[in-house]
Amino acid sequence: MTTPESASPTLPPFTRARALISARALRGNLKFLSGKAGVPLLWPMKANAYGHGVEAVAPVAAESEAVWGMAVATPAEALELSSVLHGLNCPKPVVLFGASFPDEWPALVAAGVQLTVSTYAEAAALPSGARAHLKVNTGMNRLGASPAEAVAVGRRLQERGQLAGVFSHFSEAEEADQTLSRQQFRTFQEVARHFPEALHHMGNSSAVLNLGPLPGMDLARPGLSSYGVMPSPGTPELTPAMTLQARITYLHTAAAGERVSYNGLTTLQRDTLIATLPIGYADGYPRRATGQAEVLLAGERRPVLGRVCMDQLMVDATGLDVSTGDWVTLWGQDAGGRELHVSEVAQWSEMAEYEILTRLSVRVERVAVP
Numbered sequence: 052m053t054t055p056e057s058a059s060p061t062l063p064p065f066t067r068a069r070a071l072i073s074a075r076a077l078r079g080n081l082k083f084l085s086g087k088a089g090v091p092l093l094w095p096m097k098a099n100a101y102g103h104g105v106e107a108v109a110p111v112a113a114e115s116e117a118v119w120g121m122a123v124a125t126p127a128e129a130l131e132l133s134s135v136l137h138g139l140n141c142p143k144p145v146v147l148f149g150a151s152f153p154d155e156w157p158a159l160v161a162a163g164v165q166l167t168v169s170t171y172a173e174a175a176a177l178p179s180g181a182r183a184h185l186k187v188n189t190g191m192n193r194l195g196a197s198p199a200e201a202v203a204v205g206r207r208l209q210e211r212g213q214l215a216g217v218f219s220h221f222s223e224a225e226e227a228d229q230t231l232s233r234q235q236f237r238t239f240q241e242v243a244r245h246f247p248e249a250l251h252h253m254g255n256s257s258a259v260l261n262l263g264p265l266p267g268m269d270l271a272r273p274g275l276s277s278y279g280v281m282p283s284p285g286t287p288e289l290t291p292a293m294t295l296q297a298r299i300t301y302l303h304t305a306a307a308g309e310r311v312s313y314n315g316l317t318t319l320q321r322d323t324l325i326a327t328l329p330i331g332y333a334d335g336y337p338r339r340a341t342g343q344a345e346v347l348l349a350g351e352r353r354p355v356l357g358r359v360c361m362d363q364l365m366v367d368a369t370g371l372d373v374s375t376g377d378w379v380t381l382w383g384q385d386a387g388g389r390e391l392h393v394s395e396v397a398q399w400s401e402m403a404e405y406e407i408l409t410r411l412s413v414r415v416e417r418v419a420v421p
């Protein structure tokens with residue numbers, strides 16, 4: 052792990068909070084997951100690469116042999132990612148998982164974005180030069196043609212040489228009981244077998260980790276796990292790629308009996324050195340972690356005092372040798388290698404790891420580290 056200090060020179064001025072994104076961790080996770088699935092990856096990079104920052108992550112996608120292509124959720128994300136990849140001279144395809152409107156197709160097709168198609172009407176109306184992945188609804192009931200209709204939609208695409216892939220999505224692959232997942236997969240295969248020349252893909256993180264290689268698949272699509280995060284019990288082979296940090300802006304001592312932050316949730320039991328950090332819920336640090344949150348400060352776990360504010364939070368720094376300007380780790384790994392897992396933050400705030408990562412705001416500077 053690269054130390055935060057070595058990343059500092061690349062920071063723009065005025066940075067108060069930063070997310071260090073480890074290329075080494077990403078590379079290792081991608082390699083492990085591709086090995087586990089037995090196929091290359093269609094790497095989900097939606098929602099600003101699960102909060103990690105498309106610009107910080109794209110170079111890893113471009114160079115990793117485990118990555119066949121990348122996927123996003125919205126047309127705007129697809130165009131942004133395409134232009135970043137263009138800048139990297141990366142020819143790997145971008146696939147749009149989400150639905151798109153006909154008036155969005157010309158720009159997407161011009162950028163080489165591969166579309167998702169769910170209906171015969173869409174298939175019949177695609178402009179020439181479009182490439183599409185046929186989505187099959189196997190039980191998620193979000194997008195996709197019904198299994199009964201899907202073959203006709205796929206044939207329509209195939210006739211004009213527009214069928215790039217056939218795919219579906221597991222709705223409950225994280226459950227211990229995999230009966231429904233296996234049924235969904237069989238339903239998918241019934242459709243996919245009609246299109247042997249198209250790329251078949253279905254596995255998300257939970258499927259890759261719980262079911263391993265799925266027969267007949269050409270690609271897998273693990274998202275959260277590729278960033279090194281899985282809900283407990285976790286997977287030891289994965290390394291979290293993000294470390295979130297903020298700098299101490301203010302230090303002062305408050306007396307025993309005083310209260311800290313809004314609404315008096317915390318009354319100090321002793322004279323306390325308070326470190327104020329310029330990060331709060333507007334940056335994406337969850338307000339709901341109030342009362343349970345801890346951070347890594349000067350090599351120790353220290354509690355957040357009182358309510359997490361919009362732009363700041365306060366930490367108990369009593370007895371520590373700290374100065375303003377010091378970096379504090381809110382999740383990830385500190386300079387000494389101590390770990391505070393983002394899953395803990397998720398538990399404190401009763402939120403999913405997916406939410407914690409994707410709600411990190413534009414205020415936080417994403418910094419790629421080797």
Ligand SMILES: *Cc1c(COP(=O)(O)O)cnc(C)c1O
Pocket residue numbers: 095097148220254255256257272273274275276
């Ligand atoms: C987000 C997404 C994935 C990745 O899911 P994870 O649970 O993050 O692995 C895969 N496929 C589709 C269609 C998705 O939208």
